[in-house]
Amino acid sequence: MADQIRVLVVDDQELVRGGFALILDAQPDITVVGEAADGVEAVEATAALAPDVVLMDVRMPRLDGIAATARICAASDAKVLVLTTFDLDEYVYDALRAGASGFLLKDMRRDELVNAVRVVATGEALLAPSVTRRLIADVVARSAPVGPPPGAGRLATLTVRESEMLRAVARGLSNAEIAAEFHVTEHTVKTHVSNVLSKLNLRDRVQAVVLAYESGLVVPRSGE
Template identity: 70%
Template sequence: MLRVLVADDQDLFRGGFSMILDAQPDITVVGEASDGVEAVRAAAELQPDVVLMDIRMPTMDGVEATRRIRAATSARVLVLTMFDLDEYVYAALGAGASGFLLKDAHRDELVRAVRVVAAGEGLLAPTVTRRLIETLAQGGHAVPRLKARLDELTVRERETLTQVARGLSNAEIAAELVVSEHTVKTHVSNLLTKLGLRDRAQAVVFAYESGLAVPGSPSQE
C-alpha cells in the first residue's frame, strides 16, 4: 500500500486530491498539511512514500519544504501547481522533486503520477517538459563537463537517454528502438547510475544541458 501525504494550502484542492487517491485500492492518504512547515513535520512523523506538494503555500513554500523533506526522509515528492513557469520547474527539480504535474491534470493522470514517482521514476507534465526544453534551448551551448560525461555511456544507453528526453515511457522507447521493455529498463537504470542521476526527471535536464538532446531536432518532433 502506497502511503501519501497531501500538502496544499487550499482545503478544496487538499480534500479533492485526498479523496481521489484514497479511492484507489493500492493508495492510502496518511495525512494532510496546509503549509510547508506542517508538511515537513508530517513527513517526518508519518514517513509517507510520496508527498503531494503544492508550490505556493504560506509560512514555507513547497520548494523549501521539498528540499527539507528530501534531506530528512526517504519520501519522494510529486509537485502539483497551477503554474507551469520555468522558475518553478527548476526550483522543484533542484530541491529534489521527482515529479511535476499541473493541477488541471485529469484524476487518472494524478493517480498514475503518484504510482510512477513511488516506483522510483521521474515524471514531468508534457507542458512542463516543453517549457523546460525551450528554456534550456535559450541557455546557449552545452556544458562541457556534462558533455564529457556522456562518454561513460554505451551507444544504446545514449539512444535510450535521448528517448527519455523526449518524454517517452519505457514501452514507447522499446518500440522505438526495437528492443524489449526489460532491456530499456536495464539501460535506464545503468545510465542513471553512471551519470549519478536520481531519476528520469533529472535525466531529461541532463540530456539537454549536455547537448545530447537538441530542442527542435527531428528526434524531438
C-alpha cells in the same frame, strides 16, 4: 514500496487539500497518511510519517514547495509530485532540480491525479504528456549558462547505447516506446536506463532529462 501507497498531501488551501485527499483515499491501493498546510509542516510530516509520495503545492507560506521538496528529497526516499500551473513555468524547472519526480497541472482530471501518484510511487518519473517535455526544454533553454554545459563531462562514462537511451528518455519516450524504436525488449531498456541513472548518480528519469538538456546531449527545438 508497500502494498498501500502512502501519500502526504501538501497545500495551503484547506478545501483543495481535502479534495485531493478525498480522491486519493478512495482508491483501494492508496492511503493518505497526513496533510500539511505549508512547507515546514510538509518536511516535518514526511520525517514523521514516511510517505511514499508527497503531493506538493508550490506557493505556500513559511516555506514554499520548491524549498520543501529539496529538503524532503535530501533527507528521505519519498517521491515528490509537484502541483503547478502554466503561468508558473519557472517553478517547474526549479522543482525538478530540487529532486521532484514530476509535476501535475492543477486543472488535472481525477484519474490523472490517481495515475500520477501510482506512477511516481513505482519509482518512475512523470514526463508525459508532451507539453511536459516542451516545458522542460523551454525552461532549460532560458536558464542555459554561459560557458561549457554543466554535466557534459559526466556523460563520457556512458556507452554509445546508454547515450542513445538517455536521448530517448529525454524525448519523453516510455520504456515500451524505446524498446520498439531500438528493436529490443523492455527488460533491456530498463537495464540500460538503470545503468545510466547509476553511472550519472541520478535519482530518477526526470533528473536524467534535465541533465540531457543541460549538457547539450539533447537540444530544445522550437515548435517541438
